Amino acid sequence: MATKTLAGVDVSVSDDGYMTDSSQWTKEIAGAIASEEGVELTDKHFEVLDFIRNKVADGALLTIRGINKSGVVDAKSFYQMFPGAPLKKSTKIAGVPKPESCI
């Protein structure tokens, strides 16, 4: 485990850069991680991040299918909003652990 300064705050992160304490998360920190990942956050992004944070807080498994059925965003837009590896990127920006799902 390591500490990283994001948006002027020291946050604890895992070796691959995921926040380990979700309660430290703020919108400013999200912005800082997003710019590292090459994503520019819009209001829509924050809606998706909120959905992800709520899901994880409920202890639910995150899957692309779940995102598609969330009513917040469909799979296609999700891929466009977080290009490359959408679930990995969005969870990183949402300050939750790396998803342990194969689907």
Added chain:
Amino acid sequence: MEKDEKYKLKKVLLICSKGTIEDVYAALVMGNGAVMEGIECKLFFTFFGMDAIKKDTMNKLHTSTVGNPAMKMPGNLPFPTWLGGIPGIEAGVSAMMRKEMEKLDIPNVDEFLELIVAGGGEIYACKLAADMFGIKKEDLHDDVKAIITVGDLYEMCDGPGTQIIFT
């Protein structure tokens, strides 16, 4: 001399030639996993794998209950081959398997194809198999991009960091 360089996987071509639940889902899970990692992915269905992209069969796939030594009954008891041959057993076991998969949030075949295509993946059908089984483009799910030849398939496999996987 030899250099120990690592090349990132950039493109996968998955070939599915069988139509059982486990063969088809192996290809689908790997295909979906690829697009989710930002890896370009093309799925090619041939022979009995065509069942996975045909509208009338795609969501009714079976697993084989005969000649499968790994098949178990509930309680991890062995599943004898003679039992698997009784009419209705295969359908029942397959339905049970699909139900268990649903519990794990594993999508149906058509939904899985849609998710893969949403992520930029492409689905193709084999021309030879289509001719052989008398299958037309309209018999196939809308997410199937085209019916192509093996030559077309290899043309898609250009570029460094490309892998072909046969399931």
